[in-house]
Amino acid sequence: MNQYATITAPELTMADVLRAVDRDPDLSATRRRDLRSDVAAVARWLDRAPASLKADAASIRALVDGLHHVQIGVSEKRLRNAISNVGAAIKLAAAAPSPKGRTPYRTPAWKALLASCGKDWERYRLAGLATYCSERGIDEADVDDAVIQSYRDHLDRQDLRKNPDKACKMTVQTWNRLIDQGTAPYLQRLTPSRSDKNWSIPLSEFPETFQADLEQWLARLAKVDLLADDGPPKPLRPQSIDNIRVQVRHAASALVLSGVSKDAIRALSFLTDRENFKTILRFFIDRNAGAVPTWLHGIASKLVAIARYHVKLPAEELEALVAIKARVKVSRHGLTEKNKLRLGQFEDPRNVELLMLLPGAVVQRVQSRSEPSRWDGLDVMYALAVEILLSVPMRRSNLAELDAERHFVWRGHGAGRHAALMIPGSDVKNGVAIEGDLSADTSRLLRLYMNNYRHLVSDDPGNWLFPKASGGGHRASSSLATQVSQFIRREIGLKVNAHLFRHLSGMLYLMRHPGHYETVRQMLGHKSVDTTISFYTSTESKWALKLYDKNVLQDWRRQNGAS
Numbered sequence: 001m002n003q004y005a006t007i008t009a010p011e012l013t014m015a016d017v018l019r020a021v022d023r024d025p026d027l028s029a030t031r032r033r034d035l036r037s038d039v040a041a042v043a044r045w046l047d048r049a050p051a052s053l054k055a056d057a058a059s060i061r062a063l064v065d066g067l068h069h070v071q072i073g074v075s076e077k078r079l080r081n082a083i084s085n086v087g088a089a090i091k092l093a094a095a096a097p098s099p100k101g102r103t104p105y106r107t108p109a110w111k112a113l114l115a116s117c118g119k120d121w122e123r124y125r126l127a128g129l130a131t132y133c134s135e136r137g138i139d140e141a142d143v144d145d146a147v148i149q150s151y152r153d154h155l156d157r158q159d160l161r162k163n164p165d166k167a168c169k170m171t172v173q174t175w176n177r178l179i180d181q182g183t184a185p186y187l188q189r190l191t192p193s194r195s196d197k198n199w200s201i202p203l204s205e206f207p208e209t210f211q212a213d214l215e216q217w218l219a220r221l222a223k224v225d226l227l228a229d230d231g232p233p234k235p236l237r238p239q240s241i242d243n244i245r246v247q248v249r250h251a252a253s254a255l256v257l258s259g260v261s262k263d264a265i266r267a268l269s270f271l272t273d274r275e276n277f278k279t280i281l282r283f284f285i286d287r288n289a290g291a292v293p294t295w296l297h298g299i300a301s302k303l304v305a306i307a308r309y310h311v312k313l314p315a316e317e318l319e320a321l322v323a324i325k326a327r328v329k330v331s332r333h334g335l336t337e338k339n340k341l342r343l344g345q346f347e348d349p350r351n352v353e354l355l356m357l358l359p360g361a362v363v364q365r366v367q368s369r370s371e372p373s374r375w376d377g378l379d380v381m382y383a384l385a386v387e388i389l390l391s392v393p394m395r396r397s398n399l400a401e402l403d404a405e406r407h408f409v410w411r412g413h414g415a416g417r418h419a420a421l422m423i424p425g426s427d428v429k430n431g432v433a434i435e436g437d438l439s440a441d442t443s444r445l446l447r448l449y450m451n452n453y454r455h456l457v458s459d460d461p462g463n464w465l466f467p468k469a470s471g472g473g474h475r476a477s478s479s480l481a482t483q484v485s486q487f488i489r490r491e492i493g494l495k496v497n498a499h500l501f502r503h504l505s506g507m508l509y510l511m512r513h514p515g516h517y518e519t520v521r522q523m524l525g526h527k528s529v530d531t532t533i534s535f536y537t538s539t540e541s542k543w544a545l546k547l548y549d550k551n552v553l554q555d556w557r558r559q560n561g562a563s
């Protein structure tokens with residue numbers, strides 16, 4: 001086996017890797033000790049025996065991606081080095097070891113290409129591909145999409161430290177950049193990978209008549225004629241209009257991806273044709289492995305509303321769509337399984353503490369720097385978002401649209417000065433106003449961010465608490481929610497989306513005050529206490545079992561043991 005052989009060895013386990021480390025005559029005592037220690041440590045952090053772990057980079061990567069240094073109680077550098085050593089140990093066990101300190105082999109042509117890069121990060125992004133191709137005799141002019149796919153598979157088998165898809169995406173971006181800026185115009189342009197999240201087709205690619213028809217419908221929803229005989233009773237909020245635009249785009253894209261020509265979709269009426277309507281729904285069901293997504297009823301409802309009020313389908317055809325819509329409604333009671341799983345993180349009091357103390361810890365870190373950067377400003381912004389969500393749980397759209405002048409009132413003087421948050425019902429999804437006094441600590445963080453850090457994240461913040469980087473306006477709710485979630489994951493290793501704060505606040509309160517649903521209803525702005533009860537009944541059952549175990553079973557066992 002040569003020194004470039006694949007390290008994929010599904011038949012080996014990490015226990016085999018440990019034995020290989022023990023047998024290797026070329027390892028120094030220190031290196032042998034470090035490899036053994038880190039293989040054992042990673043297995044321990046994964047709560048798995050080495051013999052139960054496949055010695056396969058792709059399998060191990062999927063597991064270690066879930067590790068976070070804060071959650072396992074080590075430094076970030078310690079975790080990173082341990083994962084690197086596990087990768088080295090797997091290579092040692094699955095292939096003949098390479099010469100120590102071997103410099104990556106690159107042909108003169110590949111060295112010249114790397115040298116032509118004007119930026120260090122460009123060279124870094126292409127270095128792996130240069131080594132891979134040089135070792136296989138592939139010239140830079142022969143690199144095409146097939147070579148990139150082969151390189152991606154190579155990374156999947158051999159590298160624990162990289163996400164293969166992300167690494168290839170950055171490689172392709174940099175490769176095409178060299179072509180565009182004239183550094184290497186002789187190279188073949190590569191096809192950028194497309195994320196599964198961006199599967200839908202831009203509206204601009206559909207016929208102009210379809211786009212105009214959609215905008216006419218959305219204008220009717222945004223500017224309601226209160227004296228009209230039909231149509232919505234009140235104007236929809238901008239966020240709702242945007243959501244409908246996205247849902248219609250997804251519906252039209254589903255038709256195209258099902259084999260319909262884009263040119264055929266010239267009006268909204270095409271989407272409400274019975275067969276096309278069914279094709280759209282079937283596309284999403286198939287994409288969800290045959291199960292009906294919970295959100296599919298929402299798309300069906302929007303299309304039925306278009307059919308009723310815009311297209312004005314005959315009663316018989318409309319009834320057929322309504323019947324189909326009813327069949328894709330998924331009844332759901334209580335929290336989703338994903339939310340139950342994520343709330344389960346907070347059964348551990350340490351995780352509650354980590355989240356509660358996160359804003360203060362981040363601000364303390366940033367304030368210790370003499371020259372805060374834009375990234376520091378962003379961290380303080382995310383910390384403030386977490387602090388507000390902890391203090392006054394709200395939907396992500398309300399968080400993104402917070403206006404420093406419109407939604408905050410300052411009260412008191414001196415050390416007791418604090419901010420009161422007031423969001424009118426007209427700005428809230430269910431029409432229930434959000435009002436609450438912020439604590440002195442939260443108010444201080446708000447003032448600190450506004451005075452010292454907000455200007456670092458935007459060149460035109462206006463009155464927005466969470467402004468766009470440039471161009472004015474507030475950040476999109478989906479973008480801000482994603483950024484806050486990534487911030488929490490990066491800092492403390494917990495999976496928390498913006499909406500989970502609402503469920504978390506109710507859970508933490510009910511853990512202290514079982515059965516106090518009315519307080520939670522008011523805190524979360526539910527119109528009906530039945531909604532609150534449906535969310536938390538199953539969770540409270542779990543807490544009741546814990547109390548039963550603690551107060552009955554364990555007590556009985558203690559008494560029985562004593563006797």
